[in-house]
Amino acid sequence: MTITQEPRQIRDRMSAGDLAGLAQTLKDLPPVEIVDLLEDLPPREAAVAFRVLPKQTAVATFDQLRTTTQADLVAELGHGHVADIFAELDPDDQVGLLDELPARVAKELLRSLHGEDLQAAMVVLGYPQGSVGRRMSPEYVHARPAETAATVITRATDLASVSETIYTIPVISRDRDLLGVVSLRELLAAEGDREVAELMTPAVGARATEDVEEVARRCLDHGILAMPITDDENRLVGLLTIDDAARISQAAAVEDQARAGASEPLRRPYLLTSVRSITRSRIVWLLVLAVSATLTVNVLEMFEATLEQRVALALFIPLLTGIGGNTGSQAATTVTRALAMGDIRVRDVVRVASKEARAGLLLGGHLGLLGLLAASPFYGMQLGAVIAVTLLTVCPLAATVGGVMPLVAKACRVDPAVFSTPFISTFCDATGLLVYFTVATLVLGL
Incomplete structure (x- = not known):
């Protein structure tokens, strides 16, 4: 399949019952193209296509989908089918999906987490909606001032698979106080026995209770790959990555544009949004304006x-x-x-x-x-x-x-x-x- 493959051709394979051919076709696509296809398909057809994906491809694809599309897949497939994939998501992405789901389904998915996965998700859930703490990743690689570059590089290598980013590494004290940041590039370029204190720079961070849109904008304005997030006592609690900041800023812009035009933003692509949903997004504003x-x-x-x-x-x-x-x-x-x-x-x-x-x-x-x-x-x-x-x-x-x-x-x-x-x-x-x-x-x- 080429990059220009249309969702209708996927539907044709489904209509013909050629699931093996569908699986083979999707197997040859990178996750980013599968994401585009799934988000252009109605929920039921998207669920069929998603179900035939190999496990690793499914995990990578699910992670890149909009939370509304993820919620649609959970509704169609059942929480049991996506429980393993849900566990593979970063904690902030898990919480984003839980916020989209009905309370009963969200609780079932939360019960599927155990140990450190559950603990990380609960840290993020503990912050109020609209705060950056709700969108940060509590899984990160850290460094201490007295450690050598070689020590931190080894730790980053060991934790790369479970940390959302390793390119910006926060430097913390024994009490987790944020002291600064050091980039992986600086560590790799330095002599192995150089101390982190010599390489680190001051950190541009944010409090976990700050407004998520303001922090995301600050992160993008400064071009920070990962912004340290601290509690009110300056103790590190997580990181906001630049890709998450970009998504937050884009969603805020879409919302502001819709509301400036007396409407609510659509939660799904226009052609997949029902007429009832479109009407509901506009009717309240029109009634308010009619009264005013x-x-x-x-x-x-x-x-x-x-x-x-x-x-x-x-x-x-x-x-x-x-x-x-x-x-x-x-x-x-x-x-x-x-x-x-x-x-x-x-x-x-x-x-x-x-x-x-x-x-x-x-x-x-x-x-x-x-x-x-x-x-x-x-x-x-x-x-x-x-x-x-x-x-x-x-x-x-x-x-x-x-x-x-x-x-x-x-x-x-x-x-x-x-x-x-x-x-x-x-x-x-x-x-x-x-x-x-x-x-x-x-x-x-x-």
Whole structure:
């Protein structure tokens, strides 16, 4: 089979009952290609294909699958069939799968672990969801300052099969206090009798209770192959590898993008997601937005008499609400991104508000002048002035609110993406109309 083999051809073999041929075909593929095939197949067909894989290939493939696909395989095959494969996973991957499974199935799989495997999994399970402790690997190779390079290399060789990474080795004291890190490359390049204390460098680490997305971003920003994770007393408890950090960051980006568009992220590939699941991911947000949109209706109702006196005012409602909503959304998106990148903190709220207010004022000035020039020849200077003043007021207001709300959300421990496009657009629509009709009433004497 070539790298371009389609899942449909796999299905054809299944339909023909040619499981021996299917097994031979899959046997010749590397795990990364099998992963792509399994994630493009419906759960039942993916389970059939997975079942014919050789043991070692199955372990390597299962480890690279999304946790949702892993959960589907467990549901189709039963926990008994994957118990041995589950035991081969790293503790953080085991916990990730357990979080996806129903409680009863998760307990059965957990019971299949024994000894050190169970102890390692329980260490990770002991940290709250959303913390980096929940995603770290508690299995690592360590070094001590007084040890020689040859001693640590021998230990890394012995533990390579059970440790998630050996490329970055934390240096710890007798009490497990983190002192620094040393790379395997440095050890291999050094004389065998050189002490680790001469080779180690300061460690860039994180506390196990810190937010997993922030730590993952820090790990990627610094290009750290494995970031040491410590408890509150600076004792080493695990490592976060760069590949896990990349997966965490990617999942966070997908989630933020979905929520910014008033939806929840899909847990499975789009074509394998049921219509009911897609509907469920969107309906709650639409209902919330429908309720919040009543603010706009109430404002229009308040100024119904004003509209009757000057019908031309209605022509510019879409323009003004659109500009206000988009200005707020632009500010929210920019600030949410800056938060995600660590460029700003919640304590910067005043500076952010000031910057966005000035940017909004500048935008409003340009757009207001354009509105004045465009509307005055057709609807009179007074209406043109109403539009100009409204834009000059709405843009800084929308930009300030849009910039501040993600910071407020962060302070309240709510995902900032939730407060981006959907809610801010609705808020700006209502306040924009309120400003518009208030200005019209004052300028036009209605």
